[in-house]
Amino acid sequence: MEKIPILKLGEILLVSIQVDMHDRLAITLQDDLTARIVKDRARGVLIDISSLEMVDSFIGRMLGNIAAMSQALGAQTVVVGMRPAVAITIVELGLSMQNVRTALNVERGIEMLQRAVEESEEDTTHEPSGT
Amino acid sequence: MTKSTSRLNDILEKNEKEILDDWMREQLASGTLRKDLITESELRKQSAELLGLIINATRSGNVTEISGTEWKPVLDFLAATSKTRAAQGFSPVETATFIFSMKQPIFTRLKKEAGSNASVLADEIWVATVLTDKLGLFTAETYQKSREEIIRRQQMELLELSTPVIRIWEGILVLPLIGTLDSSRTQIVMETLLQNIVDTNSGIAIIDITGVPAVDTLVAQHLIKTVSAARLMGAQCIISGIRPQIAQTMVHLGVAFGDVVTKASLADALKYAFRQSGITVT
Incomplete structure (x- = not known):
């Protein structure tokens, strides 16, 4: 069964979607990713969709869901490299994706994530559990 | 039905020169000729060519069905002429008058040829009217189409110009x-x-x-x-x-x-x- 690889980069998990997403693949990704966030104690998730040419309402919602799930597990999500056509489709579908952070490319996405992680670290430094 | 009876081709062929002269006079007198856009000699050349093509087409005996193959050269010529006129800035009336001013000279010849036979004259005039009307309408339509083409192109250009990043x-x-x-x-x-x-x-x-x-x-x-x-x-x-x-x-x-x-x-x-x-x- 095909799977989307999840790479660990320090505190960040990098997911690069290189194939056409279909519904089953999306659900597998959700399962895998949430499991990995917990296992690797990741603080950020970066989803690169620069190769994704087609998007439907299900995939659009799935991206939003992944962001919300990661948030619940204490990791920030950034979606990077969305193509113009995909962006227009999502807007026309009426999916707001307000809770998803976006960046132009992987480089900027990582920068953004690191900043966000640092900020959240600062917030928690005074707590005894923070390491 | 008009194929065998109409003598239009005969009359046109016999009087080509006179019809052309009259037609030219008619066009010059109509007041719709744009001397700033077209010279008299150019107009004469266009008119002579069109008349020649029409005579060629009527020779087949088909004088009113301009959708037939024998009329194709005439329609092509008219399409090209009205397209250039649309581009040059002629008004629709000026473009249509080019064809409609042909009526009077043809009718005059028909009258002369038919003599006192009123029913023949009426038939012939009817055939000639149908023909010139069809040609005129075709010209007007092509003219309109070319104008619309120009408008569409300008709209596209405007769209491209109006969104610079x-x-x-x-x-x-x-x-x-x-x-x-x-x-x-x-x-x-x-x-x-x-x-x-x-x-x-x-x-x-x-x-x-x-x-x-x-x-x-x-x-x-x-x-x-x-x-x-x-x-x-x-x-x-x-x-x-x-x-x-x-x-x-x-x-x-x-x-x-x-x-x-x-x-x-x-x-x-x-x-x-x-x-x-x-x-x-x-």
Whole structure:
């Protein structure tokens, strides 16, 4: 069964979607990713969709869901490299994706994530559990 | 039905020279000839060629069905002529008169040939009228089509001209919008802006609406769509150039740009963009 690889980069998990997403693949990704966030104690998730040419309402919602799930597990999500056509489709579908952070490319996405992680670290430094 | 009986071809062929002379006189006298656009000799050449082609076509015996193959050269010639006339700036009346002024000379000859036989004359005149009317209508239609073609082309050019995306600084794009925003234009604006964001790798886009005459709910919605799409790609949009009047209308209409950053002038927007991207100007 095909799977989307999840790479660990320090505190960040990098997911690069290189194939056409279909519904089953999306659900597998959700399962895998949430499991990995917990296992690797990741603080950020970066989803690169620069190769994704087609998007439907299900995939659009799935991206939003992944962001919300990661948030619940204490990791920030950034979606990077969305193509113009995909962006227009999502807007026309009426999916707001307000809770998803976006960046132009992987480089900027990582920068953004690191900043966000640092900020959240600062917030928690005074707590005894923070390491 | 008119195939065998009509003597139109005979009459035309016999009187070609006189008809041409009369026709020319008719065209010159009609007052619709544009001497500034076409010279008399050119017009004479065109008229002679057309008359020759018509005589050729009528020789087949088919004098009224201009959709037949024998009429193809005539129609091609008329299409080319009316196209050039449309491009040169002739009015529809002036273009149509070219054909319709042919009636009088032909009728005169028909009268002469038919002599006192009224019923033959009436038949022949009817055939000639049908023919000239058909040719005239064809000319008018082609003329109209060429004009529409010109309008369509200009519209396309206008669309291309009206959506320039300027890279004003590294990572900052400016999109000055001029004119009314409708759905088709917003689509082009959106596509150009998003493509430019990808191409130039810009994180901030300023949409300047100084040149947009009115902002109603529809325009605001179009703008919000563009901003949302840019945000999904990872670029921040700033809307600038909101005039006091427009701000008032927007509030009265209950239009809101939501959490989109809006500035009164392009200068303010640029300053904000600099601050966002950590650029300081001294």
